[in-house]
Amino acid sequence: MTELIARKLRHVAPDTNRVLLDDLEIQVSGSDRIGLAGPSGSGKSTLLRSLAFLECRTTGSIDLDGTRIQQGDVPRYRRDVAYLAQRPGFVAGTVEDNLRLPFQFHAASQDHSANPEFDRSAAVDRLKAFGRSDAFLDQDVATLSGGERQIASLIRSMLINPRILLLDEPTSALDADATAVVENVMQDWLQASGDRAWVWISHDANQLNRIANRTWTMNEGKLR
């Protein structure tokens, strides 16, 4: 069973000296649906980015399945624990070019533990689940709306088959209908295996009720 344990996660904002993560102790296990709430600027994104090893100023330790993650393990770790940014980054090109990116990064890394390859039919299946045709694969990312960027980014993360998704307001640019589709697809994804989990940031209390079975609230560097 997947078990991510973070100990003494600490992050002090460089400009203000505000303590954003105050020695946090965190556990995420397979099948957890964790909602992450808290005021703007309280450090929610900083926490998820820290759990994805994207915040070099954060100190503390992270163990996955009982193994301490060292810097050299990060590429492999990011296949298991995937972070989805609120404003996803893309390279110039089509949606498909961008869905292929994580597989290219993986091939270029020193991690040869498995050899995942981009599977176009799996991508098309995911697109259909999100109500998109395969023409979406050929669309230039420069022409995507904010919501479409979020959907492309979700698909990109799901294709690498992570066990834990760290979702930073993944539906913030979507209308109510599209949000419902995303929530349903994500619930199906979670239930397809008893060993998947997410931490999902949302400012919407109703959404947190739908997508979380427990909620962390971030305030002044602490979680409660």
Ligand SMILES: Nc1ncnc2c1ncn2[C@@H]1O[C@H](COP(=O)(O)OP(=O)(O)OP(=O)(O)O)[C@@H](O)[C@H]1O
């Ligand atoms: N690259 C950065 N350099 C300096 N300060 C930053 C940087 N990124 C974030 N911050 C600051 O760190 C604090 C926490 O930001 P963070 O994005 O983690 O908050 P948040 O709780 O996710 O907010 P929101 O709900 O508005 O997305 C904020 O005060 C923000 O201004």
